[in-house]
Amino acid sequence: MKTTAALIETEHLLGAHNYKPLDVVLTRGEGVFVWDIEGNRYLDCLSAYSAVNQGHCHPKIFKAMVEQAQKLTLTSRAFRNDQLALFYEEIAALTGSHKVLPMNSGAEAVETAIKAVRKWGYEVKGVAADQAEIIVCANNFHGRTIGIVGFSTDPDSHDGFGPFAPGFRIVPFGDIDAFRAAISENTVAFLVEPIQGEAGVIVPPAGYFAEVRELCTKHAITLVLDEIQTGLGRTGKLLAEEHEAIEADVTLIGKALSGGFYPVSAVLSNSEVLGVLKPGQHGSTFGGNPLACAIARAALKVLTEEGMIENSARMGERFMTGLTDIRSNIIREVRGRGLMLAVELVPEAGGARKYCEALKARGILAKDTHGDTIRIAPPLVITAGEVDWALEQFAAVLAST
Numbered sequence: 001m002k003t004t005a006a007l008i009e010t011e012h013l014l015g016a017h018n019y020k021p022l023d024v025v026l027t028r029g030e031g032v033f034v035w036d037i038e039g040n041r042y043l044d045c046l047s048a049y050s051a052v053n054q055g056h057c058h059p060k061i062f063k064a065m066v067e068q069a070q071k072l073t074l075t076s077r078a079f080r081n082d083q084l085a086l087f088y089e090e091i092a093a094l095t096g097s098h099k100v101l102p103m104n105s106g107a108e109a110v111e112t113a114i115k116a117v118r119k120w121g122y123e124v125k126g127v128a129a130d131q132a133e134i135i136v137c138a139n140n141f142h143g144r145t146i147g148i149v150g151f152s153t154d155p156d157s158h159d160g161f162g163p164f165a166p167g168f169r170i171v172p173f174g175d176i177d178a179f180r181a182a183i184s185e186n187t188v189a190f191l192v193e194p195i196q197g198e199a200g201v202i203v204p205p206a207g208y209f210a211e212v213r214e215l216c217t218k219h220a221i222t223l224v225l226d227e228i229q230t231g232l233g234r235t236g237k238l239l240a241e242e243h244e245a246i247e248a249d250v251t252l253i254g255k256a257l258s259g260g261f262y263p264v265s266a267v268l269s270n271s272e273v274l275g276v277l278k279p280g281q282h283g284s285t286f287g288g289n290p291l292a293c294a295i296a297r298a299a300l301k302v303l304t305e306e307g308m309i310e311n312s313a314r315m316g317e318r319f320m321t322g323l324t325d326i327r328s329n330i331i332r333e334v335r336g337r338g339l340m341l342a343v344e345l346v347p348e349a350g351g352a353r354k355y356c357e358a359l360k361a362r363g364i365l366a367k368d369t370h371g372d373t374i375r376i377a378p379p380l381v382i383t384a385g386e387v388d389w390a391l392e393q394f395a396a397v398l399a400s401t
């Protein structure tokens, strides 16, 4: 068997260097834990960016995947399959949506929404041809396609990849006056994350989204909530919009929609927006395939049936309280909702990466983001005992300077 060092060396030699992972080579996962090839066990505090909310290798999702894989995996949408309608029915009932469009990656769901709201703008709202504008937020993260990185404000994501598509206006996140000022007669949509994940778990000011909702309704603007990371229990509710007591016109989900087994994403909306797409105007070879649908159905079922959303709320509160109680001169702020948490360190701490390395040595995998922030997002099946153990490790690492 190749050693850790040898595998890392091969990756370095042959792979594009578009990631800078922690040097741990994982080979197995179960629930909240993963194991490296040397047999060390870690508590996963990233959950593949919230794609494994249901825990690693959930046996019921695995079973659904294997059973479906033995029957039928892909038909393309040229023909129908017997899983798609059931997936539509279950996701629509769960989220209260009227229309569903299945895709694969999160970025594809975002691209789909952009296409749909533009077409809706021309055909329903009456915007002049090619004049549609979509308002987005500074420090957004919506994926990596050319269409999406064109309106990213992160230089790493954006710079050097142009030319980009026009039609996007960028406003600060959480600033209702800036949003109001950016609205024009050509505004077709506001695309926004309920909590900015990649930006470092930025929670908006109370009441922001209620006002956003009001302005969108008043000016016939489609409110598109990107819940690819915040959705499906991560924040302690099925969708993060519930914390704001609002409803989006279009909701994007992905990541945990498959519990980490397969790329599955979806655009959820009312009939008016997705209704503008006619045969031949949008599609995906793999989108809505029977394997994806069977996996997503099982992933949604265990999420609700096994009380994971409620556990996320309870354990999130416990984790947050514990982090807030840590006495340390290097912690600037603890923030988040449910099990979507972050600890921001003071600049003098010298960056979050070395604390993530120290956590790794103590059996916790967490990810640094934007230099000074440690993100904490374990699978939603974490127990109180595991939270308490994790808190001891965080306390030890953050106090030891």
Ligand SMILES: *Cc1c(COP(=O)(O)O)cnc(C)c1O
Pocket: 049, 104, 105, 106, 107, 108, 110, 141, 142, 143, 144, 193, 197, 198, 226, 227, 228, 229, 230, 254, 255
């Ligand atoms: C991860 C993510 C995406 C992109 O999903 P991919 O599956 O990586 O394309 C989009 N929006 C948000 C908020 C995300 O967290």
